[in-house]
Amino acid sequence: MGMTKIEVYQTVEDGIVKLGARVNDPEANVADLLEAWQPLCDDESIYKIYGHNHYSACKGCPNNCCDTAYVIPDLISFRNMAAQLQVTEPEFIQDCFDQDKWALGLLKIKSNPCIFLQERLCTIYPLRSLICRFYICSDLTWDTEQLIYTIAWSGAAATQIYAQQQGYLPEPAPGGYTSFDRVFVDLVEAYRELPGVKAFLTAGSYEDVPLRHFLKGEQ
Numbered sequence: 001m002g003m004t005k006i007e008v009y010q011t012v013e014d015g016i017v018k019l020g021a022r023v024n025d026p027e028a029n030v031a032d033l034l035e036a037w038q039p040l041c042d043d044e045s046i047y048k049i050y051g052h053n054h055y056s057a058c059k060g061c062p063n064n065c066c067d068t069a070y071v072i073p074d075l076i077s078f079r080n081m082a083a084q085l086q087v088t089e090p091e092f093i094q095d096c097f098d099q100d101k102w103a104l105g106l107l108k109i110k111s112n113p114c115i116f117l118q119e120r121l122c123t124i125y126p127l128r129s130l131i132c133r134f135y136i137c138s139d140l141t142w143d144t145e146q147l148i149y150t151i152a153w154s155g156a157a158a159t160q161i162y163a164q165q166q167g168y169l170p171e172p173a174p175g176g177y178t179s180f181d182r183v184f185v186d187l188v189e190a191y192r193e194l195p196g197v198k199a200f201l202t203a204g205s206y207e208d209v210p211l212r213h214f215l216k217g218e219q
């Protein structure tokens, strides 16, 4: 018994209702946070900016964020998706990733809409990447926003580093980067040596990635 490892709560900040996640257990891991966060997608009492009538579950959303999402999967999701689709990692990259971005050395899932979106539903939902799992079109507290994006982009940086190590990517050709590509490439370089990225590189599952690497003031 005791406190839940992670609490998701609503609070008012600057006159706006925001969602936050509080980590109570210093030993909590990314799987614990995902478990606490997932119910938000289905919660019809939470204000969603783009949701149908603002109060509805994400399932079948008509303004689906998956129509435009820029998804670089975290390494755990990347491996799980390839395994589920029963293809090798290079085949997975060839089939499901944007080939123009690949030629620039970036692993972006085919988008507009996302290749995995069928009839408004995600066909790989349980294995979808962290950026997809954490995204919600609601206001978040600053700390929580920092936390979830640091985790998601650390996981994505790990995919990028892993793919470079495995020889899955051509030499980068920076000329064609969009500003967002550039931000991501710079982020990979800035994150490369961080313990959170290293945790993703050696993890078998989200349970192996401790949250303490991503919490403010700790590494």
Ligand code: SF4
Pocket (backbone or CB within 6 Å): 048, 049, 050, 051, 052, 057, 058, 059, 061, 062, 063, 064, 065, 066, 135, 136, 137
């Ligand atoms: S998070 Fe995405 S799927 Fe959910 S309500 Fe917002 S736009 Fe729709």
Ligand code: SF4
Pocket (backbone or CB within 6 Å): 065, 066, 069, 071, 114, 115, 116, 117, 121, 122, 123, 124, 125, 128, 129, 132
């Ligand atoms: S992987 Fe699934 S959740 Fe993520 S953008 Fe694509 S359809 Fe949406």
